[in-house]
Amino acid sequence: MSITQSGTPMATPPASAGPAASVIGPKRRKVGREKPNYLAGVLSVIWLVLVLVPLYFMVSGSFRTRQEYLRDNPLKLPSAPTLENYESVFTGGFGRYFLNNIIVTVGTVAIVVALVVPAAYAVARNASPMVQRGFSLMLIGLAVPAQAVIIPVYLLINQLQLYDTLLAIILPTAAFALPVAMLVMTNSLRDIPAELYEAQTLDGAGPLQTLRNLVLPLAKPAITTVSVFTAMGAWNGFLFPLVLTQSREQRTLTLGLQTFSSQFGTNVPGLLAAITLSLLPIFFVYLFGRRYLLGGLTAGFGK
Amino acid sequence: MAAKGRERPSGWYMVPVMTFFGVFAILPMVLVVYLSFTDWDGFGFPSLSGGGNWSRILEDREVRSSLVLTLVFMVLGWVVQTPIAMMIGVWAAGRQRNRAVLSSIFFLPVLLSTAAIALLWNSVLDPNFGLTQRLPFLDQFSFLGDRTLVIFTVAWVLTWQYVPFHTLLYQSAARGIPVSIYEAATIDGAGRYKQFFSITLPLLRYTLITSTVLMLVGSVTTFDTILLLTGGGPGTATRIAPLYMYITGFTGFEFGYASAIAVVLLVFGAGLSLAVTQLTGFRKMSSQQEGS
Numbered sequence: 001m002s003i004t005q006s007g008t009p010m011a012t013p014p015a016s017a018g019p020a021a022s023v024i025g026p027k028r029r030k031v032g033r034e035k036p037n038y039l040a041g042v043l044s045v046i047w048l049v050l051v052l053v054p055l056y057f058m059v060s061g062s063f064r065t066r067q068e069y070l071r072d073n074p075l076k077l078p079s080a081p082t083l084e085n086y087e088s089v090f091t092g093g094f095g096r097y098f099l100n101n102i103i104v105t106v107g108t109v110a111i112v113v114a115l116v117v118p119a120a121y122a123v124a125r126n127a128s129p130m131v132q133r134g135f136s137l138m139l140i141g142l143a144v145p146a147q148a149v150i151i152p153v154y155l156l157i158n159q160l161q162l163y164d165t166l167l168a169i170i171l172p173t174a175a176f177a178l179p180v181a182m183l184v185m186t187n188s189l190r191d192i193p194a195e196l197y198e199a200q201t202l203d204g205a206g207p208l209q210t211l212r213n214l215v216l217p218l219a220k221p222a223i224t225t226v227s228v229f230t231a232m233g234a235w236n237g238f239l240f241p242l243v244l245t246q247s248r249e250q251r252t253l254t255l256g257l258q259t260f261s262s263q264f265g266t267n268v269p270g271l272l273a274a275i276t277l278s279l280l281p282i283f284f285v286y287l288f289g290r291r292y293l294l295g296g297l298t299a300g301f302g303k
Numbered sequence: 304m305a306a307k308g309r310e311r312p313s314g315w316y317m318v319p320v321m322t323f324f325g326v327f328a329i330l331p332m333v334l335v336v337y338l339s340f341t342d343w344d345g346f347g348f349p350s351l352s353g354g355g356n357w358s359r360i361l362e363d364r365e366v367r368s369s370l371v372l373t374l375v376f377m378v379l380g381w382v383v384q385t386p387i388a389m390m391i392g393v394w395a396a397g398r399q400r401n402r403a404v405l406s407s408i409f410f411l412p413v414l415l416s417t418a419a420i421a422l423l424w425n426s427v428l429d430p431n432f433g434l435t436q437r438l439p440f441l442d443q444f445s446f447l448g449d450r451t452l453v454i455f456t457v458a459w460v461l462t463w464q465y466v467p468f469h470t471l472l473y474q475s476a477a478r479g480i481p482v483s484i485y486e487a488a489t490i491d492g493a494g495r496y497k498q499f500f501s502i503t504l505p506l507l508r509y510t511l512i513t514s515t516v517l518m519l520v521g522s523v524t525t526f527d528t529i530l531l532l533t534g535g536g537p538g539t540a541t542r543i544a545p546l547y548m549y550i551t552g553f554t555g556f557e558f559g560y561a562s563a564i565a566v567v568l569l570v571f572g573a574g575l576s577l578a579v580t581q582l583t584g585f586r587k588m589s590s591q592q593e594g595s
Contacts, residue, residue: 037495040394044405047391050463051409054427057434061426074434115320122316131314134321141328143576145524147545148569151552151562152334153327155349175327178320200310207312236416238527243553254418258531261422268426275419282414290407297413298471301513 062086062273069269085273092263093248094274097256101235104169104252108234109227111174112181116226120185121207121215125197135186141179142300146172150243157244168244169252173237177230180300184229188222189215228285228296235282253278335569338562345556356563366564369544370571376543377522379458380465381515388466388514392473393503406474413467421531424460447533450540457529457541464528465521469514476510477503512583516576523572544568 057074063081064072072079123135146153153172162168192214200210238254245251251259257274264270286293339356343349360366395406412420427434428446435441446456480503488498526546529535535542535550542550545568552561 037394040390043390044394044409047387048405048408051411054423054434054463055411057427058423070432074437111323115323118312118316119320122312122314125311126314126316128314131317134317137329138320138324141324143520143573144328144332144569145520145572147524147526147549148565148572149328149331149335150549151558151565152331152338154345155334155338155343155558156327156331159348172327175324178324178328182320197310205310207310207316210310211312236418238416238418238531254416257416257418257422261425266432268429268432271422271426275415275423278419279415286411286414294410294413294471297468298475301472301517 058272059276061269062276064269066267066269085267085269086277088267088270089260089274089277092260092270092274093251094256094277096249097251097253098277100166100251101253103166104173104237104241105231105234107166107170108174108177109230111170112177112230113223113227115174116178116181116185117215117219117223118211120182120189120219121211123182123186124189124192135182138179138182141176142183146176147239150239153240154243162244164245164247164250166245166250169237169240169250170234172240172244173234174230177233180229181226183300184226185219185222188219192218224292225296225299228292229299232282232293232297332569335562335565338559339566341559341562343558343562345558349559352559356560359560360563360567365539365547366544366567368539369542369547370567372541373523373543373545375454376458376461377519379454380461380522381518383458384462384466384469384518385511385514387462388469389473389507389511391466392470393477393499393507395470395474396477406470409470410467412463413471415464417464417527418531420460420464421528424463425532428456448537450537453533453537453540457532460532461528465518469518472510472514473507476507480506508583512579516579519575519579520572523568523575 053075060078061069061074062085063078063083065080065082065084068079122131157163157168157172162171196214196218197210200214205213236254237252241250241252241255242258245255257271257278260274261271282293337351338349340351340354341349342352342355391406391409395402395409415423425447426432430436430445430448435444435446444452447453484502485498488502493501522543524545526543526549529541529543529546530549533541535546544564548561548564548568551564552558555561
């Protein structure tokens with residue numbers, strides 16, 4: 001944690017500004033000695049450019065007409081911004097894909113939360129070897145990536161006659177989100193003091209009432225984390241939709257993007273508009289709940 | 304549930320989750336081994352056909368070269384991504400306002416789906432209409448067409464995609480380091496770089512291992528970015544082993560043989576993560592953490 005004294009490693013103030021700022025500024029943790037971290041400043045600006053240029057290219061390109069895209073400097077602002085790309089994306093069936101994505105995401109989150117809360121409650125409060133062994137088994141699942149078992153999942157979905165349905169995407173997506181969800185939820189329920197559980201017993205409450213009156217209210221932050229993690233995975237999932245569906249009616253957004261890219265061919269602005277649109281919902285969540293979103297993403301892998 | 308208090312939930316609370324996980328996650332792991340002994344072509348139900356796939360896999364040059372390529376991407380990815388993620392993560396752990404603003408931009412790629420990232424970079428690097436073709440200097444390179452350059456191109460796109468996630472890991476870990484340690488070091492006259500190497504780096508060991516294991520297992524099994532970005536091409540220049548598995552199965556309809564490759568990848572990935580955790584004494588460390 002190489003802390004810079006003056007707040008801006010990007011700016012390059014004269015050498016004397018560092019200590020001066022720390023005198024003027026409010027109470028600092030460390031006094032005097034440190035100079036701004038120029039190296040970190042320069043590197044972070046380079047990284048900023050590398051991250052932003054493709055994103056800028058994506059958003060600005062989506063507002064250009066095709067002629068303008070081919071003619072103009074792609075780094076200039078669009079001279080005559082247009083919404084025609086977004087229109088063509090919607091006439092290309094985007095609304096349907098969007099709806100499918102919402103169904104898949106909501107369905108996956110609902111299954112995961114409904115399964116994980118009672119199970120984590122059992123793991124936290126029932127020490128029997130069967131329960132604990134089951135939990136360990138699930139944690140092994142943390143190390144098994146869905147990609148490696150995509151063929152047997154395909155076989156399974158075929159045998160269940162679910163091929164080319166949204167349920168075919170939802171079920172395995174939920175299953176592979178379970179280990180992390182269990183880990184996060186169990187840790188959170190273990191943090192509830194035993195006295196609170198015991199107080200429930202004294203009040204004469206059985207497990208079901210305890211689940212409703214104590215566990216559910218206190219597990220809200222963990223449920224949020226699990227939901228975010230699961231929703232991101234489901235919203236952005238590509239492989240299960242690719243392998244387990246084929247018809248236009250069941251297509252999800254990510255798959256739709258791929259179709260757009262082959263369909264539109266040379267219509268780069270159209271594709272860029274589709275990509276931008278697919279990102280929007282998550283971007284809004286990010287704007288208003290960045291902490292929840294970022295916390296949910298690394299759930300289970302943090303320290 | 305009598306004696307010990309009536310609140311305790313019974314084991315039945317675990318049954319739904321275990322059933323669901325059993326059917327859609329454990330069963331496939333067993334099935335993939337079974338399938339590796341069949342000639343399943345995707346139709347009907349597969350029946351056993353002996354160890355043909357396994358003797359074939361031993362002689363298959365394509366498997367060998369795709370595994371080597373997987374290793375190349377693994378090493379390249381680790382070497383490039385780890386220092387970047389660690390530096391940005393430690394930097395972003397600072398509470399300064401400008402760092403908060405900048406890191407909220409740094410994390411943006413984490414919001415994009417794999418499909419979005421791969422197709423976006425596809426448009427950026429497109430040999431006819433791409434961004435790079437219209438910029439001075441960059442326009443002389445064929446980022447997706449040159450068999451050597453494409454390896455670095457793919458490695459870069461994967462870096463762009465995954466660094467934000469690992470940065471998040473390092474950021475939250477670095478925030479957990481008590482400020483008092485740095486204050487003591489400052490009083491002892493340790494400079495910024497000395498503090499980084501003698502305090503920050505050792506205390507991030509745990510995160511370094513987590514991040515490394517995720518990268519290693521990921522590079523053995525993840526192929527969706529490459530599938531959309533290059534399709535494994537040009538030729539077979541970027542056809543890593545998991546992508547070879549996918550193509551063998553879902554394009555060539557040799558699901559039995561593809562399953563054999565999948566088993567190899569699963570064992571390879573599990574072995575790698577085991578090796579890393581053992582070699583680095585990760586277990587000892589985590590038990591120390593629990594003790595403290």
